[in-house]
Amino acid sequence: MRVQVAIIGAGPAGLLLGQLLHRAGIDAIILERRSADHVLSRIRAGVLEQGTVDLLDEAGVGRRLHAEGLVHGGIELCFDGQRHRIDLQGLTGKSVTVYGQTEVTRDLMDARAAAGAETVYEAEQVSLHDFDGDSPVVRYRKDGVEHEIRCDFIAGCDGYHGVSRASVPSGALETYERIYPFGWLGILADVKPVSDELIYANHERGFALCSMRSRTRSRYYVQCSLDDRIEDWPDERFWEELKRRLDHEAVANLVTGPSIEKSIAPLRSFVAEPMRFGRLMLAGDAAHIVPPTGAKGLNLAASDIHYLSRALIDHYRSGTMREIDHYSARCLRRVWKSVRFSWWMTSMMHRFPDTGEFGQKIQEAELDYVVGSTAASTSLAENYVGLPFEV
Ligand code: RFL
Ligand code: PHB
Numbered sequence: 001m002r003v004q005v006a007i008i009g010a011g012p013a014g015l016l017l018g019q020l021l022h023r024a025g026i027d028a029i030i031l032e033r034r035s036a037d038h039v040l041s042r043i044r045a046g047v048l049e050q051g052t053v054d055l056l057d058e059a060g061v062g063r064r065l066h067a068e069g070l071v072h073g074g075i076e077l078c079f080d081g082q083r084h085r086i087d088l089q090g091l092t093g094k095s096v097t098v099y100g101q102t103e104v105t106r107d108l109m110d111a112r113a114a115a116g117a118e119t120v121y122e123a124e125q126v127s128l129h130d131f132d133g134d135s136p137v138v139r140y141r142k143d144g145v146e147h148e149i150r151c152d153f154i155a156g157c158d159g160y161h162g163v164s165r166a167s168v169p170s171g172a173l174e175t176y177e178r179i180y181p182f183g184w185l186g187i188l189a190d191v192k193p194v195s196d197e198l199i200y201a202n203h204e205r206g207f208a209l210c211s212m213r214s215r216t217r218s219r220y221y222v223q224c225s226l227d228d229r230i231e232d233w234p235d236e237r238f239w240e241e242l243k244r245r246l247d248h249e250a251v252a253n254l255v256t257g258p259s260i261e262k263s264i265a266p267l268r269s270f271v272a273e274p275m276r277f278g279r280l281m282l283a284g285d286a287a288h289i290v291p292p293t294g295a296k297g298l299n300l301a302a303s304d305i306h307y308l309s310r311a312l313i314d315h316y317r318s319g320t321m322r323e324i325d326h327y328s329a330r331c332l333r334r335v336w337k338s339v340r341f342s343w344w345m346t347s348m349m350h351r352f353p354d355t356g357e358f359g360q361k362i363q364e365a366e367l368d369y370v371v372g373s374t375a376a377s378t379s380l381a382e383n384y385v386g387l388p389f390e391v
Contacts, residue, residue, distance in 0.1 A: 001029075001147070001148070001149050001150070002149070002150045002151065003027050003028055003029045003149060003150075003151050004021075004026050004027050004028060004151060004153070004316070005017075005021060005027070005028040005029075005151060005152065005153045005154075005155055005312060006028070006031065006136070006149050006151040006153070006154050006155070007028050007029065007030045007031070007154075007155045007157055008031055008126060008128070008138070008154065008155065008156050008157060008158040008162060008163065008164050009030070009031075009032060009033075009156070009157040009159060009162055009164075009284075009286070010030050010032035010036070010039055010109070010119055010121070011039065011105070011157060011158075011159055011284065011285070011301070012101060012104055012105055012108065012284070012298055012301055013157035013283045013284030013286075013301040013302075013304065013305055014030050014032070014155065014157035014158070014284075015030070015105060015108035015109060015112060016055065016056070016059055016108060016301075016305045017155055017157060017283065017308060017309055018030050018112055018117060018119075019059040019061065019108055019111055019112060019115075020055075020058065020059050020305065020309035020313075021309060021312060021313075022112070022115050022117050023058075023059065023060065024309070024313045024316075026312060026313065026316055028117070028155075029118045029119075029120065029149060030117075030118070030119040030120070031119075031120050031126050031138065031140055032119060032120065032121050032122075033122070033123060033124070033158070034121065035121050035122055036109060036119075036121050039105060040105060040109075042101075042102070043100070043101075043102065043186070043219075043261050043263065044100075044101040044102075044297075044298070045100070045101040045292075045295065045297055045298035045299075046098055046099070046100050046101070046211050046212070046213060046219055046295070047096050047097075047198070047211075047295035047299075048065075048069070048096060048097045048098075048099055048104070048298070048299065049096060049299045049302075049385060049386030050094050050095070050096070050097075050385060050386060051299070051302070051303065051306070051386050051388070051389055052298070052299050052302040052303075052386070053065065053069075053097050055305070055306055056104065056107075056302075059108070059111070060111060061104075061108055061110075061111045064103065064107055065097065065103070065104070065107065068099065068103070068214070069097040069098060069099035070097065070098040070099070070212070070214070070215070071096075071097055072088070072095055072096050072097070072098055072196075072197050072198065073087065073088055073089030073090075073095045073197075074086055074087050074088050074089065074090075074197050075088065075197055075198045075200060075384065076195070076197055076198065076199045076200070077199075077200050077201075077202070077349075077367065077370070077371060078199050078201035078203075078246065078247050078250070079201070079202040079203070079364075079367050080364075081247050081248070082247060083199065083247055083249070083250070084371035086370075086371070086381055086384070087377075087381070088381045088385050091374070091377060091378045091381040091382070092378070092381045092382050092385050094385040094386075095385065096295075096384070096385055096386075098211070098212060098213070100213045101298055104298070120140070120142055123140040123141070123142055124140060124141040124142065125139075125140060125141045126138065126139070126140040126158075126163050127139045127140070127163065128154055128156075128163065128164060128167040128280060131154055131167075131277065131278045131279045131280040132277070132279075133278070133279075134279070135150060135152075136150075136151055136152070136153065136154050136278075136279045137149065137150055137151075138151065138154060152279065153279045153312065153324075154279060154280045155281055155283060155308060156280055156281065156282040156283065156286045156287075157283050157284055157286060157301075158286050159284070159285040159286055160270070160285045160286065160289050162286050164280065164282055164286050165272055165282055165286050165287065168277045168280070173272050173273065173274070173277075174272070174273045175270065175271070175272050175273075176269075176270070176273075177268065177269065177270045177271075178268065178269040178270075178343065179266070179267075179268050180266075180267040180268065180269075180291060180346060181226065181352060181353055181354075182206070182223050182224065182225060182226060182350060182351075182352075183223075183224050183225070183226050183228070183264050183265055183266045183267060184207075184209075184221045184224065184265050184267065184292060185221065185222050185223075185224040185228065185230075185233055185238065185264050186219065186220070186221045186261075186262070186263055186265065187219070187220055187221075187235070187238055187259040187261065187262045188213070188217065188218070188219050188259060188260050188261040189217070189218050189220070189256070189257045189259050189260060190216060190217050190218075190257060190260060191217075191218050191255040191256065191257040192215065192216060192218070192255050193210065193211075193212035193215070193217075193218045194210050194218070194246075194250050194253050194254045194255070195210060195250065195253065198210060198211050198212075199246070199250060200293075200345075200349055201245050201246055201247075201349075202348070202349045202350070202351075202363070202367060203244070203245035203246075204351065205241070205244055205245055206222060206223035206224070206350065206351045207221075207222070207223035207245075207293075207349045207350045207351070208220070208221065208222045208223070208241075208242055208245035208246060209221040210246070210250065218255075220238075220242055221292075222238065222241050222242055222245065223351065224264060226266060228264060229264075230262055230263070230264060233262065235256075235258060235259050235262075238259070239254075239256040242254070265292070267292070267293075267346065268289050268291065269289065269290055269291060269339055269342065269343055270288060270289040271287070271288045271332075271335060271336065271339060272288065273328070273332060274328035274329075274332070275287045275304070275327065275328040275331050275332060276324070276327050276328040281308055281311075281324075281327055281328075283301065283304035283305055283308050283331075284300070284301030284304055284305070285297065285301065287304070288300060288335050288339065290338060290339055290342035290343075291342050291343070291346045293342055293345040293349055293350075294341045294342035294344075294345045294346075294383065294384065295384070296338040296341065296342050299338070299386055300334070300335060300338050303331070303334055303389055304331050306389050307327055307331050308327060308331075310323060311323035311326070311327045312324070330390060333390065334387060334389070334390065337383070337387055338383075338387075341383040341384075345380075347363075348363060348366050348370070
């Protein structure tokens with residue numbers, strides 16, 4: 001079989017690219033290792049930047065997002081027992097939308113099915129070949145049968161553990177990494193959120209985050225040890241720990257209930273450069289990972305797809321590689337700014353085992369400065385709502 005673009009991975013990056021290309025009349029196939037139900041069962045991101053919302057509108061999948069998404073004009077930072085609001089809307093003129101990654105993925109899957117575009121789920125042993133020349137090839141197995149796809153380009157949207165980045169010859173990629181000495185334990189529960197806006201809490205027992213998926217479904221996280229296992233955290237222990245890390249008002253308003261999902265995620269920053277190797281372009285988590293503290297992972301995947309879809313559309317209109325040639329550098333300028341912001345938010349909000357008294361005093365001064373200075377809160381707000389896409 002022959003297509004113009006072979007997309008590896010049906011996460012938000014791959015599905016969004018597929019939709020934007022489909023609308024531009026470019027034909028693409030998506031190969032996904034897992035089943036559609038498995039992809040939809042992963043509870044991940046919850047906060048969308050305006051640029052991501054605009055891109056989802058452009059892809060024609062914004063209807064439910066606008067009907068059900070919660071528009072938030074601020075976030076709260078909690079430390080020393082007090083909450084401080086960062087007025088995102090007042091400081092930047094922009095807001096964010098709370099709408100789960102699961103819902104974004106479902107909307108994109110539905111649109112793809114309605115368009116009759118092909119996605120192969122449970123594609124096994126996907127392998128990438130000849131992308132350093134003009135005619136890349138992708139092979140995979142499905143139900144015991146070998147398949148081969150010839151294409152013009154391969155989009156590697158298969159996440160951090162995917163095959164795309166791993167197929168680039170060692171030595172052609174430079175990687176940068178920071179592993180944080182803790183994880184996040186997250187739970188989802190069908191209870192009313194504790195507050196109308198997200199609360200990011202710095203407490204001596206560790207970080208906590210109060211988020212939500214809707215007016216009746218809450219998502220909460222606490223910083224945990226990398227050695228912790230889910231079995232160590234029955235619901236009662238989670239709720240007790242969360243309460244200890246929040247202010248009195250939040251504790252009084254917190255509604256608890258049985259968890260419907262519980263998971264532990266390690267935190268890391270990672271970037272692979274460049275993001276293009278011949279006719280293979282990496283996008284989203286396949287190229288970079290950020291700790292979730294800045295809510296940037298899904299949004300970065302979307303901004304990569306913004307640049308990649310434009311570069312591919314330009315290629316098929318102009319017959320040149322001029323935009324493809326700029327793809328990696330354009331993405332990386334924005335990626336590194338989000339990597340910096342996510343690292344900074346993580347450093348400011350968590351307890352690190354080796355901080356020491358001096359480090360602790362610096363963290364307290366930083367928090368006090370951020371909420372007390374308009375310049376500093378504007379900088380946080382500008383990054384949180386999302387830096388503009390470059391042209
Ligand atoms: P994904 O979502 O990992 O999708 C990649 C897909 O590729 C498939 N795949 C393969 N397919 C074929 N062949 C292979 N060999 C393959 N190997 C893998 C996988 O099965 C999968 O379906 O990557 P993508 O599309 O780049 O999307 C990235 C986002 O999922 C990720 O950045 C966010 O979830 C990060 N993140 C957050 N981002 C935000 O913007 N805001 C948030 O509030 C936010 N919160 C979070 C998060 C991530 C978290 N975890 C668990 C990592 C909270 C958490 C707890
Ligand atoms: C979430 O709702 O899952 C969420 C929100 C904000 C973050 C990270 C995760 O910074």
